[in-house]
Amino acid sequence: MRHDEHEHDAISPLQLRVRALESVLIEKGYVDPAALDALIDAYQTKIGPRNGARVVARAWCDPQFRRWLLADATAAIASLGFSGRQGEHMVAVENSADLHNLVVCTLCSCYPWSVLGLPPTWYKSAPYRARAVKDPRGVLREFGVELPESTRIRIWDSTAEVRYLVVPQRPSGTGHLSESDLAALVTRDSMIGTGLPRAPT
Amino acid sequence: MSYRSNADLGGQELRGAIIPEPEGELFHAPWEPRAMALTLAMGATGLWTIDMSRAARETLVNYGDLGYYEIWLAALEKLVSESGALIESAIRPPRLLRAESVAATLARGTPFERAPVRAARFAVGDTVRTRVDRPAHHTRLPGYARGKTGVVARVHGTHVFADTNASGLGECPQWLYTVEFDERELWGDGLPVQRSTISVDAWEPYLEPV
Numbered sequence: 001m002r003h004d005e006h007e008h009d010a011i012s013p014l015q016l017r018v019r020a021l022e023s024v025l026i027e028k029g030y031v032d033p034a035a036l037d038a039l040i041d042a043y044q045t046k047i048g049p050r051n052g053a054r055v056v057a058r059a060w061c062d063p064q065f066r067r068w069l070l071a072d073a074t075a076a077i078a079s080l081g082f083s084g085r086q087g088e089h090m091v092a093v094e095n096s097a098d099l100h101n102l103v104v105c106t107l108c109s110c111y112p113w114s115v116l117g118l119p120p121t122w123y124k125s126a127p128y129r130a131r132a133v134k135d136p137r138g139v140l141r142e143f144g145v146e147l148p149e150s151t152r153i154r155i156w157d158s159t160a161e162v163r164y165l166v167v168p169q170r171p172s173g174t175g176h177l178s179e180s181d182l183a184a185l186v187t188r189d190s191m192i193g194t195g196l197p198r199a200p201t
Numbered sequence: 202m203s204y205r206s207n208a209d210l211g212g213q214e215l216r217g218a219i220i221p222e223p224e225g226e227l228f229h230a231p232w233e234p235r236a237m238a239l240t241l242a243m244g245a246t247g248l249w250t251i252d253m254s255r256a257a258r259e260t261l262v263n264y265g266d267l268g269y270y271e272i273w274l275a276a277l278e279k280l281v282s283e284s285g286a287l288i289e290s291a292i293r294p295p296r297l298l299r300a301e302s303v304a305a306t307l308a309r310g311t312p313f314e315r316a317p318v319r320a321a322r323f324a325v326g327d328t329v330r331t332r333v334d335r336p337a338h339h340t341r342l343p344g345y346a347r348g349k350t351g352v353v354a355r356v357h358g359t360h361v362f363a364d365t366n367a368s369g370l371g372e373c374p375q376w377l378y379t380v381e382f383d384e385r386e387l388w389g390d391g392l393p394v395q396r397s398t399i400s401v402d403a404w405e406p407y408l409e410p411v
Binding site for chain 1 (some may be wrong): 206208209210211212213214215216217218219220221222224226227229230231232234235236237238239241242243246248255258259265269271274277278281286287297298299300303304306307308309310311312313314341342343345346355357360361363377379381387388392393395396397398399400401402403404
């Protein structure tokens with residue numbers, strides 16, 4: 001699939017199609033237009049990767065929460081207020097010095113929306129879905145991540161309704177940081193496995 | 202009856218670039234958020250299941266030429282048309298997602314686990330082989346993982362079976378497993394060593410004992 005390059009000025013044929021469909025579905029009583037605005041607002045302002053970053057930072061700070069997260073991610077994550085659509089059945093997988101986890105959906109674009117929000121374009125793209133399972137080191141290199149040869153890679157293809165959250169390794173030199181400072185180091189890509197957390201400044 | 206998914210991409214030789222994207226960059230055209238929201242709002246009506254949506258998307262003949270929200274839009278148009286929702290005598294929607302219930306509806310989600318009615322056939326550590334044949338309907342066993350031998354890594358309980366749920370044949374819940382494969386089992390010995398294992402989540406009917 002190509003990257004979208006639609007112009008933003010004139011009304012595009014796609015814009016017209018969406019408007020036509022929206023109008024007829026509202027007219028027929030299937031859609032509340034205010035609900036559309038509420039859905040867009042939810043994913044623009046409330047449900048995104050900062051949710052997942054809070055989960056990871058808590059796991060870094062609280063050994064008991066970490067154990068709970070690895071044993072029953074759905075419940076542990078819900079305890080922080082994050083639950084629901086496309087996060088109904090969560091599994092957290094933890095990176096270590098010897099093991100790196102990488103998440104993909106080769107069949108469509110399954111993604112843990114409740115903790116990461118809407119998936120990025122590359123996650124839904126054909127090249128990522130095709131190559132992540134077969135050439136993970138090549139894919140990681142495209143994200144600027146070079147893993148030691150000795151590190152094992154564990155790839156999770158999300159083919160059912162289980163959704164995976166990667167718990168990256170806590171960066172060194174962060175012992176003095178608060179949980180919220182730590183959350184700021186947790187990138188979206190580090191929770192998919194295509195990136196690593198930021199180093200503290 | 203033939204059924205062809207154009208979305209089963211794992212392991213294919215697709216050389217296009219993977220372009221990283223900043224965290225806040227959610228949409229790339231003004232129609233995309235509306236298409237996303239329309240898809241979710243219509244999904245909430247209960248006129249079709251999420252597996253029917255996936256089947257509608259993956260069978261688009263021009264799937265590979267479309268951007269992702271274009272796929273969503275084309276599939277939504279198809280689902281609306283095929284559901285009969287727009288004919289004059291159409292029945293009222295089973296449910297209507299109202300603005301005031303959006304937050305609660307998203308937070309609730311739609312859990313897919315069901316109470317088991319029989320014991321699981323496999324346990325963690327069991328060696329299993331995936332089915333070779335590709336059924337003539339929506340299914341969730343990727344092509345690269347067909348006819349392969351792996352090990353059960355997790356048992357997830359009994360989940361709604363995508364194959365039947367996509368075909369309007371009901372939920373028919375089945376035990377769901379994470380099955381882990383060594384890279385050589387999937388791709389052979391000819392490729393550069395990645396030191397990787399790959400898993401899929403597979404319902405019990407996809408698996409047989411070894």
